């Protein structure tokens with residue numbers, strides 16, 4: 670087990686949802702936290718205030734991590750402010766919902782860049798500057814089980830699960846790389862997925878969960894904390910699905 674007290678952590682896409690819960694969880698254990706979003710300044714400021722209430726040091730960086738400049742800017746700001754970097758959580762992802770045959774090139778690029786390329790380039794920029802530490806990729810159960818309307822998102826998350834294993838191999842022994850793969854989480858993204866598929870939390874959970882509700886972002890944050898601190902974990906993606914994969918898959 671490793672303590673994260675005093676360690677420096679970047680969490681991409683942390684103005685709300687899983688990213689915010691993770692940033693607060695790491696701050697509560699003493700990490701110095703770098704939070705990020707593209708344009709939700711108000712939500713980012715709220716997260717910053719919540720983190721500062723824990724007594725942890727925190728800075729926020731507005732940047733689009735689907736570009737290399739954006740990833741580099743966050744890493745540069747982390748190093749300028751705190752002098753080192755220990756933890757990167759690649760949390761950014763977009764769930765663009767559309768039947769496969771209606772998807773155009775622009776949407777394919779947007780989906781892959783935000784969900785897969787962002788984690789690849791942020792990992793490169795961070796790993797170059799980390800003496801040691803770990804990277805966590807936020808994948809999805811959709812990277813292991815198909816969901817109608819989310820084919821490109823699922824392909825990006827499947828890529829993220831494999832690159833987690835590849836980077837564990839290439840970046841060892843100094844940097845460990847793990848991931849989490851939640852099913853639908855109670856966040857803006859999770860709720861908009863239910864809306865677009867014409868269902869609601871209770872009906873969805875009755876059909877898809879042994880647990881009875883959507884996953885709480887704090888549970889995902891706790892799994893991320895576990896993967897960061899348990900030093901024998903490497904190359905794994907932890908499924909957090911309330912038993913859904915035992916039931917067999919996604920039903921709309």
Ligand SMILES: NC(=O)c1ccc[n+]([C@@H]2O[C@H](COP(=O)([O-])OP(=O)(O)OC[C@H]3O[C@@H](n4cnc5c(N)ncnc54)[C@H](OP(=O)(O)O)[C@@H]3O)[C@@H](O)[C@H]2O)c1
Pocket residue numbers: 681682683684685686687688705706707708709710732733734735760761762763764783787807808809810850851852853854855856857858859860862
């Ligand atoms: N919610 C679910 O059901 C679910 C299930 C499985 C996996 N996941 C994965 O979990 C991760 C977080 O999801 P969430 O539900 O917490 O999403 P969310 O509530 O929509 O939050 C997404 C966060 O990412 C930021 N963001 C989006 N694109 C960005 C970019 N290019 N650069 C920088 N920041 C960006 C958003 O801020 P701005 O709007 O300001 O850009 C926001 O802070 C994603 O990778 C998602 O695929 C979610």
